[in-house]
Amino acid sequence: MPGLLSSRSFQGGETELTVYGPVGIANYIRTSLAVSGTHLKYPLEIVEIDDEVVFEDATF
Numbered sequence: 505m506p507g508l509l510s511s512r513s514f515q516g517g518e519t520e521l522t523v524y525g526p527v528g529i530a531n532y533i534r535t536s537l538a539v540s541g542t543h544l545k546y547p548l549e550i551v552e553i554d555d556e557v558v559f560e561d562a563t564f
Contacts, residue, residue, distance in 0.1 A: 505523070505529075505558060509542070509548065510540070512544040513544045513546060516545075517545065517549075520546060520547040520549060521547075523548065523550050523551070524551075524558060527552045527554050529552055533550060534550075537553050
């Protein structure tokens with residue numbers, strides 16, 4: 505995940521990105537980016553999911 509996020513930044517991505525994942529993903533991503541010295545050129549929102557349902561609508 506950190507590699508994908510940094511590649512997006514290096515290739516000119518500037519729009520906000522939202523990442524959904526299990527509890528602990530925010531710490532993992534932030535730590536990985538800090539250790540590697542990666543600075544993203546876009547806003548990153550990280551949403552940790554602790555429920556079983558991530559998305560639900562009439563079709564899915």
